[in-house]
Amino acid sequence: MEQINIGMIGGGTVGSGVFRALEKNSALMTARLGVKLKVAKVAVKAFDEPRPYKIPVATMTTDWTTVVNDPKIQVVIELMGGTGLAKTVVLAALKLGKPVITANKALISKCGPELFAAAAKNNTNLYYEASVAGGIPIIKTIREALVGNRFTQIYGIVNGTCNYILTRMKNERAEFAEILGDAQKLGYAEAEPSLDVDGYDAMHKTHILASLAHGFWVDEKKILVEGIRSISQTDIQFAEKLGYTIKQLGIVKAAGAGKSEKVQISVYPALIPQQHVLANVNDVFNAVFVRGDIVGDTLYYGRGAGKDATASAVLGDIADAATDLVNGTPRRVPAFVDYGRRASVMPASESVSQFYIRLGVQDKPGVLARVAAIFRDNKISIASVVQPENPAAQPNVPLIIMTHACKEASLQKALKRIARLSEVKAKPVLLRVEHFE
Amino acid sequence: MEQINIGMIGGGTVGSGVFRALEKNSALMTARLGVKLKVAKVAVKAFDEPRPYKIPVATMTTDWTTVVNDPKIQVVIELMGGTGLAKTVVLAALKLGKPVITANKALISKCGPELFAAAAKNNTNLYYEASVAGGIPIIKTIREALVGNRFTQIYGIVNGTCNYILTRMKNERAEFAEILGDAQKLGYAEAEPSLDVDGYDAMHKTHILASLAHGFWVDEKKILVEGIRSISQTDIQFAEKLGYTIKQLGIVKAAGAGKSEKVQISVYPALIPQQHVLANVNDVFNAVFVRGDIVGDTLYYGRGAGKDATASAVLGDIADAATDLVNGTPRRVPAFVDYGRRASVMPASESVSQFYIRLGVQDKPGVLARVAAIFRDNKISIASVVQPENPAAQPNVPLIIMTHACKEASLQKALKRIARLSEVKAKPVLLRVEHFE
Known part of the structure; x- marks a missing residue:
């Protein structure tokens, strides 16, 4: 032998x-x-x-x-x-x-x-x-098993450290910094955690998946990368009340067809419906949700590191x-086939989604009216607003806004104006809502 | 080209x-x-x-x-x-x-x-x-991607019809016959549903998975096959109260190592912990949970038919x-490799697990004492007993018993005696509890 x-x-x-x-x-x-x-x-x-x-x-x-x-x-x-x-x-x-x-x-x-x-x-x-x-055989699956499919959506929980931190924040009602510190002690996060918590590790993986799935090598610079440092307990609990779970995702979405196809590639924390299979992927586990135009929805789950x-x-x-x-068939399944479909990468600004926004505002009347007017001016409609009571009479309170689906560029424009309002005291936190539609 | x-x-x-x-x-x-x-x-x-x-x-x-x-x-x-x-x-x-x-x-x-x-x-x-x-590439995954692993556990939700019926029974609080009838109308179940609801379709699939994973062609007759016809709303709701979900599973479990390795292969409805990834696989979706000795726990999810x-x-x-x-490599990855490990198939009677038992008994004092005595005589310890109140004063009421882990042979022996008690009015329903340990 x-x-x-x-x-x-x-x-x-x-x-x-x-x-x-x-x-x-x-x-x-x-x-x-x-x-x-x-x-x-x-x-x-x-x-x-x-x-x-x-x-x-x-x-x-x-x-x-x-x-x-x-x-x-x-x-x-x-x-x-x-x-x-x-x-x-x-x-x-x-x-x-x-x-x-x-x-x-x-x-x-x-x-x-x-x-x-x-x-x-x-x-x-x-x-x-x-x-x-x-350990999840996602490369082989995309390249061989699902080779008959056009990949319309890929959503990956591909960074175990982020998923571990978000899972513990949710379960223990603790803030990011506290859980990160503990994760570092336990060896689930590096002393220099930036590669993980700022999204770069997930970007590397999403970059590879996107390129493989769409047959052209994506320009790394065109990938939107956001980490999980800005997520607070407030976000996690409000998301929960609204029926969502916050997960750090690598996302590859294709829209359009043929020569006009565009692929959007991003890494960011997003609100996903609690019933979605990805919402129940917890701790250090990874999972990749793949929707193919023939196979429909599939998911691959396992340990992403170790x-x-x-x-x-x-x-x-x-x-x-x-x-x-x-x-004697060294090139039987080549590492990567550039088949020149060269779908263009869609900038995040062009994408349409629902948004979750958390503002830190002064607790005085009229703030919501001013914020709402800015949304109206940018033709963004608001789905719901939550302004928690302020029993402690703190100077700043959170104001949570869920929009209906709108273009990201419009939202960013509105948010810039909102951030300049005198009543807005902290940098707004913006999270996207993913509905897997 | x-x-x-x-x-x-x-x-x-x-x-x-x-x-x-x-x-x-x-x-x-x-x-x-x-x-x-x-x-x-x-x-x-x-x-x-x-x-x-x-x-x-x-x-x-x-x-x-x-x-x-x-x-x-x-x-x-x-x-x-x-x-x-x-x-x-x-x-x-x-x-x-x-x-x-x-x-x-x-x-x-x-x-x-x-x-x-x-x-x-x-x-x-x-x-x-x-x-x-x-659509789940489970054959390629077991044969190629996970080829470096010994497969200690495989649990598959591999029959969409059963999963659809159990999911609706749970969500709608309806009985098996009613949901089956509706599923037949909607085309989710065949007019002759036996292949699906009695477990034979799942047996075929489990048979293939077991044989492939363990490298010898398993004797079909050694596979324990039970369907879901005996599952009632009572079972679903009690399972829920105890923290479990009932799923119809194809199961391949290996125990021991080397020449003394034994593989148990079965198809039956089981109680699984609500937090387990398989518990959230609903409707017609299939999923296969695979534990490898190197990779650890993995799961593959998608549409199992259509x-x-x-x-x-x-x-x-x-x-x-x-x-x-x-x-020119027609036998590159052969369809099936019999590598002669020939682990013996373990009869279900030798397996050890926790059991859920539902008896239909006369509502009169002393029944539990007689049942408990039979368990004691067979050295089976009881984890919990639930005897719902009987406001309607029906002649027969359910008596639910959860045992601690015991050998199936002992349990079957006890159950035979229990079934003969004059107070026991219906065929006992026996379900296994799977803890993925």
């Missing part, structure tokens, strides 16, 4: 997770695939770096080039992270015609087209299932890479 | 759905796959049989052999249903070395090994994504078959 020798670059948390998962289930995978799989070499930062599972010393090296260049190594797995050295490693392996597997969402998001081109040029392939939504979930996705890619090597 | 010519056997609801879906999205699929796909011939029962989408008359024939035997036809799709002629058609195509795609769960469940052997012998393949859970969801799965199979034809 043929044996495929695998070289791994990165032997930390995820790397050792992959090593151990393959060790545990290699007999099972061999039985299923008819090929032996062996991690023959692992390049590590340091032999003694902390890792949850052991890697045999004899397998380790600190020189990645000896792994990539070893003629016995047939598949290279990049698990070091970052977009610097990781890119060098991936390109070096591809140039040698070796298939590469990566879990690196930042790298794919930033350098996708260059890496895919290198894979094509060298008649090999790049596999990146683990880069989006961890050494084991990521390892499962990497093992799936190893199986594909090994099968392709054995069959 | 290469063109793959497809022959379809069956041009009714599903067949015309596939025809129309491919017509709609063939340009998109060609762009993605680099190959043209054409349904060149369709064998139908009658040219004028009712179908939701049109099939051109020139494409139709009533003689399936002219489709299968046509040397230009490279892929055969069987969408006629049943296990008689459908089997003849599938075997005829496989014998000609042509890959076959089918949505026929009954056929795969009944004749899987024979069909897989025929595919292997003729160096071709059999694709059956659409046979389980409609012409369009089924067409999406068939299109995915067409893409795989076409890719395999173009690459």
